[in-house]
Amino acid sequence: MVVLGAGPAAAKGWPTPAAGESASGGPELLFTFDDGPNPRTTPLVLDTLEKHHIHAVFFLVGEMAGNKNPKVAAIIHRILRDGHVIATHTMKHKDLCRVPEAAAIHDLDDGKATVEEAAGIPTAWFRAPYGARWFGLRPAQAALGLTGVMWTAIGYDWRLRADQVVNRMAVKAANGAILCLHDGRELRVKPDIGATVETVRRLVPMLLDQGYTFETVTRLICSTN
Numbered sequence: 001m002v003v004l005g006a007g008p009a010a011a012k013g014w015p016t017p018a019a020g021e022s023a024s025g026g027p028e029l030l031f032t033f034d035d036g037p038n039p040r041t042t043p044l045v046l047d048t049l050e051k052h053h054i055h056a057v058f059f060l061v062g063e064m065a066g067n068k069n070p071k072v073a074a075i076i077h078r079i080l081r082d083g084h085v086i087a088t089h090t091m092k093h094k095d096l097c098r099v100p101e102a103a104a105i106h107d108l109d110d111g112k113a114t115v116e117e118a119a120g121i122p123t124a125w126f127r128a129p130y131g132a133r134w135f136g137l138r139p140a141q142a143a144l145g146l147t148g149v150m151w152t153a154i155g156y157d158w159r160l161r162a163d164q165v166v167n168r169m170a171v172k173a174a175n176g177a178i179l180c181l182h183d184g185r186e187l188r189v190k191p192d193i194g195a196t197v198e199t200v201r202r203l204v205p206m207l208l209d210q211g212y213t214f215e216t217v218t219r220l221i222c223s224t225n
């Protein structure tokens with residue numbers, strides 16, 4: 001059911017997101033989280049999603065997912081067990097526009113392989129760190145069988161207060177919207193995601209009250225191909 005077209009949530013300047021037909025009859029959106037997994041912070045987000053029985057997509061950084069710490073493996077398994085979708089966010093979270101082409105391709109390749117090995121399943125979804133629109137992205141994604149997923153609303157949750165993030169996201173929520181928050185902070189081992197956790201706690205019930213259903217990436221796609 002993926003219908004590519006200019007939905008109301010189309011992000012200015014970005015490739016067109018999808019606003020497919022709604023299966024629920026009401027507005028649908030996609031919740032996404034970048035920069036995990038982190039055994040200390042990711043569960044804080046998962047707890048709220050679980051409480052409200054909603055699903056999201058987690059764009060995992062290979063460097064974090066490939067950590068042999070058993071707590072990391074446990075959190076990846078919980079993400080899957082809870083019904084979320086796992087995707088890749090490169091190996092080392094580099095800005096792909098600022099590294100040599102070979103390094104960028106290697107970062108994509110390595111990230112996908114590492115996330116898949118850690119999760120035990122393949123992934124078809126990818127988001128470039130910083131949303132970088134690197135010229136080589138299209139062929140690199142195609143070679144790896146990845147579809148790029150951009151966002152229509154990003155929270156700036158790494159620097160804004162929760163109330164500010166909630167307001168940003170509430171304004172930009174629309175049918176077909178793809179919301180981007182962060183359960184980690186780039187490669188930080190001990191990130192402070194307090195604003196993100198509080199945002200999710202406030203935003204999810206607010207959007208549910210407004211009639212939104214939370215879809216998975218296989219039904220709502222914003223392709224950067």
Ligand SMILES: [Zn+2]
Nearest residue numbers: 034035129130
């Ligand atoms: Zn990121």
